Amino acid sequence: MNKVIKITVFLLLAAGITAAIIYRDHFDAAALEAWVKDAGSAGPVLFMLIYVVGTVFFLPGSVLTLAGGALFGPVLGTFYNLTAATVGAMVSFIAARYLAHDWVEKKTGGRMKQLKQGVEAEGWRFVAFVRLVPLFPFNLLNYALGLTRIKFSHYSIATYVCMLPGAIAYTYLGYASREAIAGGEGLVQKIMLALALLAIVGFLPSLIGRLRRGPMMDVAILKQKIDNNEDILVLDVRTADDFTGEQGHIAEAKNIAVEDLLTSLDELADYTEKTIAIVCRTDRRSAKASQILTRNGFADVHIIKGGMTLWNENNFPITQ
Numbered sequence: 001m002n003k004v005i006k007i008t009v010f011l012l013l014a015a016g017i018t019a020a021i022i023y024r025d026h027f028d029a030a031a032l033e034a035w036v037k038d039a040g041s042a043g044p045v046l047f048m049l050i051y052v053v054g055t056v057f058f059l060p061g062s063v064l065t066l067a068g069g070a071l072f073g074p075v076l077g078t079f080y081n082l083t084a085a086t087v088g089a090m091v092s093f094i095a096a097r098y099l100a101h102d103w104v105e106k107k108t109g110g111r112m113k114q115l116k117q118g119v120e121a122e123g124w125r126f127v128a129f130v131r132l133v134p135l136f137p138f139n140l141l142n143y144a145l146g147l148t149r150i151k152f153s154h155y156s157i158a159t160y161v162c163m164l165p166g167a168i169a170y171t172y173l174g175y176a177s178r179e180a181i182a183g184g185e186g187l188v189q190k191i192m193l194a195l196a197l198l199a200i201v202g203f204l205p206s207l208i209g210r211l212r213r214g215p216m217m218d219v220a221i222l223k224q225k226i227d228n229n230e231d232i233l234v235l236d237v238r239t240a241d242d243f244t245g246e247q248g249h250i251a252e253a254k255n256i257a258v259e260d261l262l263t264s265l266d267e268l269a270d271y272t273e274k275t276i277a278i279v280c281r282t283d284r285r286s287a288k289a290s291q292i293l294t295r296n297g298f299a300d301v302h303i304i305k306g307g308m309t310l311w312n313e314n315n316f317p318i319t320q
Contacts, residue, residue: 032067047071048084055088056095058139062170069174077175082167086160089142093155096146104143114272116148118297121273124154131162133205133295165204169197205295217302219311222277226252232275233268237261237289238308242281247308248318253279258289265296275300280307 032050036043051064068081096104104112115136118126127150130136136144145155176194180187225232234250236243237258243249256264258280268276276298280286286303293301304311312318 032064033071036071044072044076044080048080048087051081051084052088052091055085055139055142056091061085061138065167065170066174066177069171069176070178074168074172074175077171078164078167081171082160082163085138085163085167086156089138089159090152090156092139092142093146093152096143104147112144112147113269114297115144117269117272118299119145119148119150121299123150124158126150127155127158128162129208130297131159132165133208133297166201169194169201172197206291208294215302216283216305217277218305219314219316222304223311223314223316225275225277226250230275232277233271234277234279235268235289236279236308237285238280244320247281247312248320249308250279250311251317251319258285258292261289261292262296265293268293268298272297273299275302277302277304279304279311282307282309 032047035050036047039046047068051061051068053059054064055061065081065085068084069077071077072080115126115130118130122129127145130141130145173194176190179190222232222234226234234253236249236253236255238249238255239257240255243253243255249255254267256267276293278286278289278293278301280289283303283305286307290301290303306313308318
C-alpha cells in the first residue's frame, strides 16, 4: 500500500511540475493579487499557500516575491515571502528524499555529484553557499539537496537564513514598483534603495567567491606537493598551443583553456572540494579562471604565483 501511495504522489507531483513548466508564461500576477485581496484577513495565509505550491511546482519565484512586496509591503512581505519559500523548499526536499529520487538525479545530471561532495565536505555551510550563490535554479536545487546527506533541520535553517538577502531585495523591489504605479511619496528614494539592494545581492556571488578562494601558492610549494603525491589538480588554463609551446607544461597538469572552462566544469567534478592549483603564463588568466571556479562552487582554488614563467625560472621539470 505504501508503494502505491508513493507512486501516486510522485505521478501527481510530476504532472504538476510538467504543467507548471508548460504554462509558466501564462502565470498571472494580477490575478494572484486579486485573489489575495478578495480573501480579506485570510489573504496572507492564501498567499503563502500559493507560494508554497508554486515553489513545489516550479512556478516563477521572482514573480511571487515581487507580488508579496506589492501586496504586503517591505516588512511583512519579506516575512511572508521568505517563510513560504522556505516551507516550499522543505516540501520539495522531502519529496525528493522519499519519492522522486530517480527523477531528480536525471534532471540534475552530473552536477548532482558536485552537490553531494559539497554537502559531505561542508554540511550546512555548503547549503548556505548555494543559497547565496545561484549555482542551480532555486526550485531544482530544493529537490537536488534532498538527495544529499544533509540533515533536514540544517537544510531548513540554512535555507531560511541565507535566502534573507534576496528576499529583502526582491520584496522591496515589488513594494517600490507598486509605489511607482500609485505615485506614492518619496518615490525616487524608494527606487534608489531598491536598486541598491539588488546591487548588493548581485555582488554577493563575487564576494563569496573571493572568500572561498585560497591564497596564492608559490611554485616551490606546488612542486613540493607534486613530489609528495598529494591529491591536487594542476589546472593549466593556457591555450592548447601554449600548453605544448615554448614554455612547456607541468607533467601532471590538465589543460583546459580559460575560454572553455565554464563549459568544461563537469570534467573537474571530482575536485569540487579538493585542491586546485591554477597555472598560466603569469597570473592574469589564472585570476579569471579562479573566479569562474569559485563562483561555481569549487572550494579550494589557488593561483600559482608567477605561473609557468616562475616555474621555468626555477628550472623545475617541464614536458613539451
